[in-house]
Amino acid sequence: MLKPNTHYAELKDSYLFFNISQKVKAYLDANPDKRVLRLGIGDVSLPLCPAVIEALHEAVDDQADKSTFHGYMPECGAPFLRETIAAHYGNRGVTLAADEVFVSSGASDELGDILDLFSPENTSLIFEPAYPAYVDANVMGGRKIIHLPSGKENGFLPKPNESVQADLIYICSPNNPTGAVFTKELLTEWVDFANRTGAVILFDAAYEAFIEDDNLPRSIFEIDGARTCAIEICSLSKTAGFTGTRLGYTVIPKELERGDMNLNAMWVRNRTTKTNGVSYILQKGASAVFTEEGQAQIKANIAIYKQNAKTIMHALDQHGIWYCGGTNAPYIWLKCPNNMDSWGFFDFLLNEAQIVGTPGSGFGQCGEGYFRFSTFGSPEDTKEAAQRMLKLL
Secondary structure (H helix, E strand, O other): OOOOOHHHHHOOOOOHHHHHHHHHHHHHHHOOOOOOEEOOOOOOOOOOOHHHHHHHHHHHHHOOOOOOOOOOOOOOOOHHHHHHHHHHHHHOOOOOOHHHEEEEOOHHHHHHHHHHHOOOOOEEEEEEOOOHHHHHHHHHOOOEEEEEEOOHHHOOOOOOOOOOOOOEEEEEOOOOOOOOOOOHHHHHHHHHHHHHHOOEEEEEOOOHHHOOOOOOOOOHHHOOOHHHOEEEEEEOHHHHOHHHOOOEEEEOOOOOEEOOEEHHHHHHHHHHHHOOOOOHHHHHHHHHHOOHHHHHHHHHHHHHHHHHHHHHHHHHHHOOOOEEEOOOOOEEEEEOHHHOOHHHHHHHHHHHHOEEOEEHHHHOHHHOOEEEEEOOOOHHHHHHHHHHHHHHO
């Protein structure tokens, strides 16, 4: 008799975004004349940059000509894109070989798939507040999870705890949901801890392009020792607006070994078994992101989102509300005013100012009493939301 994966029954129902949508729908049904401003969603609002669009069109034309047509692509990524990404890291002082870069259909997919490399007997360490998919992917795999709390007192940037024994360590920097960014010194502590204990760090760098402080690391491989303890997973979704286009990449150094097995070689085997590669059209478009023209264009888009962040932060500063993030991240994580709980503040903003954000409690117990704003909306909506908050608060 077939036995299903019973770990799915251990998943907690995720009511966060369902509850948000239901509350907003109920409010609009009762108040059809009101205009709701949405600062909760983590999706981008600006289109793909011209360099990417041009490359995508060229790739489509290539597929219409027998001499330039591409069928199945290499499972680990087209050499031209792997080499381009490695060169991009090189320009930032990080040396990678092209065959240490694996092209994927996006960071979310890869964060789940990468667990194939590790035994279900491993224990995962997840910082809270946490991106919910980290937790759910490990529950599905039957792994024990240790939740490491963080809070306002440490800027939501926890240090290693020598008493905690874990095999996999999740680090997201800049962080979703808090927007906090690990310093080189703190990231070095985690790299040293992982090498000392034999753990592997899964470093989620999906928002690295938002870091403007040159003293803050954008890649874990800027840290000495990371090549023997870390895997980096990155995405073009927020960097270049690929949320609807779907492309990312994973870096696994050849030095990374555990139990006499090489994780780079294991991932080659995994990808060649489980995928047929990412489409030529998408990889051609992605390669344009890393050109001089593409970099200038995506930075111009990111600057618009960062101006949105300044607009929101100014409103919060006017009322002395504590927050982190925003400066080097597309998320602003704030302490709910007047000791409101997360959902109480959500209802207050929706009913009194028609603003939608994300209750912090949806990211774990450590998020209770906090709230997340996204800066990916239009500048016009963001300015209006800030004005409404100034009047309300």
